[in-house]
Amino acid sequence: MMFGPSFMFKFDPLDVIKISSCARMECWTGMNQPKIKGRVGKYQVGRTIGEGTFAKVKFARNSKTGEPVALKILDKDKVLKHKMAEQIKQEIATMKLIKHPNVIRLHEALVIIRYIIIT
Numbered sequence: 001m002m003f004g005p006s007f008m009f010k011f012d013p014l015d016v017i018k019i020s021s022c023a024r025m026e027c028w029t030g031m032n033q034p035k036i037k038g039r040v041g042k043y044q045v046g047r048t049i050g051e052g053t054f055a056k057v058k059f060a061r062n063s064k065t066g067e068p069v070a071l072k073i074l075d076k077d078k079v080l081k082h083k084m085a086e087q088i089k090q091e092i093a094t095m096k097l098i099k100h101p102n103v104i105r106l107h108e109a110l111v112i113i114r115y116i117i118i119t
């Protein structure tokens with residue numbers, strides 16, 4: 001297959017992973033013996049700690065600082081099916097602005113870039 005100027009890349013903004021401060025005591029007490037199963041960027045990812053309607057939440061640890069975090073992987077198919085993309089984008093934008101000791105801090109939202117080649 002030849003790739004030329006008639007091809008373009010379309011990034012899908014829905015493959016999102018959210019990294020927040022972890023609100024579970026076990027995240028902090030288990031910090032010294034984490035069962036790390038994989039890696040996403042600078043985060044070492046461990047076991048699943050919760051599941052919601054649209055996402056699975058896993059224990060993770062910032063490999064540079066050692067800080068435990070909650071890594072939330074959104075289920076793209078469910079998000080699309082329930083037309084929740086706009087609401088999730090809005091939630092991310094709002095959470096980034098909130099810095100309060102009693103509110104979970106959203107550290108970052110990573111877009112997992114995949115591409116579809118359009119001819």
Ligand SMILES: Nc1ncnc2c1ncn2[C@@H]1O[C@H](COP(=O)(O)OP(=O)(O)OP(=O)(O)O)[C@@H](O)[C@H]1O
Nearest residue numbers: 020021022023024050051052053054055057070104
């Ligand atoms: N920052 C966090 N720290 C620790 N545990 C978390 C964190 N975020 C989510 N969880 C756990 O993961 C579960 C699923 O979270 P999620 O945000 O996907 O859904 P939910 O808020 O419980 O419900 P819904 O899907 O209806 O919004 C939570 O119930 C909680 O147990």
